[in-house]
Amino acid sequence: MTLRSRLADVRRSLRPQPVPPVVGIVERFTARQLVGWVSVPADLPPAPVDLYVGPHLISSTYPTAGVPLSGMEVVKEDGQAPRRSRGSGITAGPRDDRRHSPQEVRVFSFQVQGLWAFLGRRARVSVRFRGQVLPIAGHGMWLSPRRAGDGSIEELLALLASGHKLSKSGSFVPPLEQNASWGDDVAALFGQTRTVLAERGLEPFLVYGSLLGHVRDGGPISHDNDFDAAYISSHATGEDVAGELVEIALELRRSGLVVDLRHRLLHIHDPESGRKIDLFHSWFDDADNYRITWGVAGTTPFRRADWHGTEEVDFAGGRFLAPRQPERLLAHLYGEDWRLPKPGFNWNLSRVDAAEDGVLTTDQRTKVYWANFYATNEYRAGSTFFEFVNAHPAMPATVVDIGCGDGRDACAFGAAGRRVLGLDQSPVGIEHAREKAAGLGLEEVAFEVCDVADEQALGAVLDRGAGARSGPVLFYLRFFLHAINEEIQERLLAAVRTHARPGDLFAAEFRTDKDSDAEKVHGNHYRRFQNAEAFRERLVGTFGFDELLFEIESTGLSPYRGEDPVLYRVIARRTA
DSSP states (O other), X not given: OOHHXXXXXHHHHHXXXXXXXXXXXXXXEOSSEEEEEEEEOTTOOOOOEEEEETTEEEEEEOXXXXXXXXXXXXXXXXXXXXXXXXXXXXXXXXXXXXXXXXXXXXXXEEEOTTTGGGOOTTOOEEEEETTEEOOBTTTBSOBOOSSOOSSOHHHHHHHHHTTOEEOTTSSXXXXXXXOTTHHHHHHHHHHHHXXXXXTTTOOOEEXXXXXXXXXXXXXXXTTOOOOXXXXXXXXXXXXXXXXXHHHHHHHHHHTTOEEEEOSSOEEEEOTTTOOEEEXXXXXXXXXXXXXXXXXXXXXXXXXXXXXXXXXXXXETTEEEEEESSTHHHHHHHHOTTTTSOOTTOOHHHHXXXXXXXXXXXXXXXXXXXXXXXXXXXXOSSOOHHHHHHHTSTTOOSEEEEETOTTTHHHHHHHHTTOEEEEEESOHHHHHHHHHHHHHHTOTTEEEEEOOTTOHHHXXXXXXXXXXXXXXXXXXXXXXXXXXXXXXXXXXXXXXXXXXXXXXXXXXXXXXXXXXXXXXXXXXXXXXXXXXXXXXXXXXXXXXXXXXXXXXXXXXXXXXXXXXXXXXXXXXXXXXX
């Protein structure tokens, strides 16, 4: 080889090598979320996907290989078929997971709902990978808002400069380290939870984002805004573990904490500090596999032999429990690339498995909801429905208040000189009702814990309440029929029909199907919206209350904190 040819080879080696074009696309872009993918060689080192507004970098996340863009099917509510997390929006790609590429497909997402408040209509939102702008399906290389927000890009840049990050919920949040009291408050709440669990021989420990931040970042993840804890039950079936979580929730409620039981976890709130933690129930099944209802995004197995117990650690300035040797658990929860920061990580997109057999039922959630509700809400006067019914000229001297809650209307009837038996499935509600009646000196008002779904127990208590009477009885149900399912309602009304005699009255107030889409003050519990006309036909024709004394379907009957529900009120009498 000549000297000239050698010099030519050297010059060629020093020239910048062309970067191969990136194959990728943002194929779903909604007001809340954008989802896309890039196709790259499998051996390409991890590289971030960047979200830009004009020339300004807003956030970055690392794409993940092997993620189905359609999302995993998970059960959202009882009685509903599993449904996918994806949906139509500004753009929407194919509904299956076929992305034709001979290379590795890596998926990314950003939650963006908080972005639009800072953008004008001329703003250009784009997504880049390795410096190349990715096309947005149906829009080209950038997307502009449909309407202007109230803020400005300058305000957004100021937030970013002060350390705010785009969070997994799509809002811009300050780093937790700027909140000096957060660690102390959460540590105290964790300690209260730990005390309650210890009575059952259980230990709460850092999990999900909190564990990830502890191991990877040495503290809370900067864009995270919650605290995650889990415990491992001694039970081996999801059904038993779910039942145990209900008992734990009620014990935490009795300890003074506010609880909110969801289908896949328990929210625990400290009413004084306002802090909360998410508590996840998990267990090892009969095959020693780790199971958790929230789900996992990794395929690395985690078995009983991989669990090495817990140890005390420092986290956010407080003392907590964390798993020993947590790396394999993190790979199970998040995948082998768990060390890569992913502010855009989305469980609905990334979840590959979830323990569906441990999902809480609506009945279980309802039980905890009302226990918490009655412990944190108190009404000193009867409802507007009580006032209406009590003033009716046909009003009997004896009342059976079914679904009495904390005795609000039962005590109001008692104070009006009625003899009352109040029934409710919530021991907390009945406890408060008895205290209220005793404080008012209402000797003719009694309460019993009774689950109306238990036909035998309901029949026995109706025998005592409606059987030992002289004169007509009022069966009173306010805001109860929309809180039970149709099957239980049928059994309840059949029991009332069995115990009702000629002259007895039936009075009910409930939300109708015309109220189903209205916003609710108390939104996180089961409601069933039924047709008023269909109910009246069943009440008169099937259940024997054949004389209608009053009925109306309307708003304006029971306004509450700005909510004015569509309600059906009915008073009917049995004549034969």
